[in-house]
Amino acid sequence: MRIGIIGAGQMAQALGGGWAAAGHDIVIGARSQAAADQLVATIGHSARAGSVVDAAEFGAVVLLALPVSALDTVLGEVGGKLVGRTVIDCTNAFMPDAAAPAGVTAFVLSEDAVAERIAATAHGAHVVKAFNVCAAEVWASDAREFEGRRLGVPICGDDPAAVRQVCALAEDLKLQPVSSGGLHRAKYLEATSVFTVGLWFSGQDARAIFPPLDAAFAVED
Numbered sequence: 001m002r003i004g005i006i007g008a009g010q011m012a013q014a015l016g017g018g019w020a021a022a023g024h025d026i027v028i029g030a031r032s033q034a035a036a037d038q039l040v041a042t043i044g045h046s047a048r049a050g051s052v053v054d055a056a057e058f059g060a061v062v063l064l065a066l067p068v069s070a071l072d073t074v075l076g077e078v079g080g081k082l083v084g085r086t087v088i089d090c091t092n093a094f095m096p097d098a099a100a101p102a103g104v105t106a107f108v109l110s111e112d113a114v115a116e117r118i119a120a121t122a123h124g125a126h127v128v129k130a131f132n133v134c135a136a137e138v139w140a141s142d143a144r145e146f147e148g149r150r151l152g153v154p155i156c157g158d159d160p161a162a163v164r165q166v167c168a169l170a171e172d173l174k175l176q177p178v179s180s181g182g183l184h185r186a187k188y189l190e191a192t193s194v195f196t197v198g199l200w201f202s203g204q205d206a207r208a209i210f211p212p213l214d215a216a217f218a219v220e221d
Contacts, residue, residue, distance in 0.1 A: 001025070001165070004059025006052050006074060008035035010136035011090055012065040013042060015173070018139065020045035022172040029055025031070075056081040061088060061165055062125075068093045068114055075121045083124030086162040088169075089115045089186075090131040092193050105201040107194050115156065115186035128157035128166045129186035133193045139173065149212070150176040156186040 001024045005016045008030035016039070020026045026047040030036040036049035056062055056078040066074060068091050075082075093114050097106035111117070119127040130153055131139065144151050153170040155177055157163040167177035180189060196206040210216075 001169075002058055002060045003027075003169075004029060004055035004057070004062040005065055006030070006055050006062065006078070007065030008032065008039040009065060011131070011139070012063070013039055014136040014140035015063060015065065015090070015131060016047065017043040018173045019169060020047045024169075024172070025058075027055045027058040029053065031074075052077055053081065056085075059085060061086045061169065063088045063090065064118065065090060067091070068110065071114070071118065072121070075118065078122075080124065082122045085125055086159070086165050087118065087122060087125040087127045088131065088166055089118050089127055089129050092132050092190060092197075094194055094197070097198070106198040107201075109190060109194050112190070113187040114190060115183055119183055126157065126159035126162035127183060128155060128159075128162050129183065129189055130155045130166050130170065132189065133196065135197075139175075144174045146207070147212075150174075152176040152178040154178045154180040154189050154192075156180050156183055156189055158183045 003019055003024050004027050005012045006029050008028055016026050016028060020043050027050045028036045028039050028047060029050050029052040031052060040047045040049045052074055062082060062085050064087060091114055093110040094107045095110040097108045100106035115127055115129040133154060153175045155163060155166050170177040199206040
């Protein structure tokens, strides 16, 4: 598959490196040509460097691996080049929680629905929210199974074909895709991320909060 990656940071390296190793063709587009060249040298395989526009034009799937603050500028630059393409949003709009007690690391969202804003800006693109719950270091790791369960990737999107593409890309990274509804539900995925990441940073085990399915004794009211 042709994958365009816009961004050259840790998330671009973790996901792009995994997909390149799985045999996908990758173009890394960044605002800094030197950063794109350096990332391509790091991940190797079939990756090559280009501009942000090159990555948008190349990819049947385009990953936005950017700070949220850069989205408006980049989306304005690539414009209609994303029409008809699957666009993966892995971003998180985190900012420090100013109300947290002294010495506690915690986060809140600086905006409530980044994925929906991307979809509203990139008209005609098939936006899918995925890979935002865990840090890049998790996706880069070889560890994929915990307590007998494969690590899952919640995926939200409205276009069934685009969701299937992203599910396949998750499986290529030996992850378990978890179809989680339409793009209107991505805001809850973003909120889950800011909550659980804050727990991890403060030394709490977020995984201990959620029992496995066979122990989740939920009964419909």
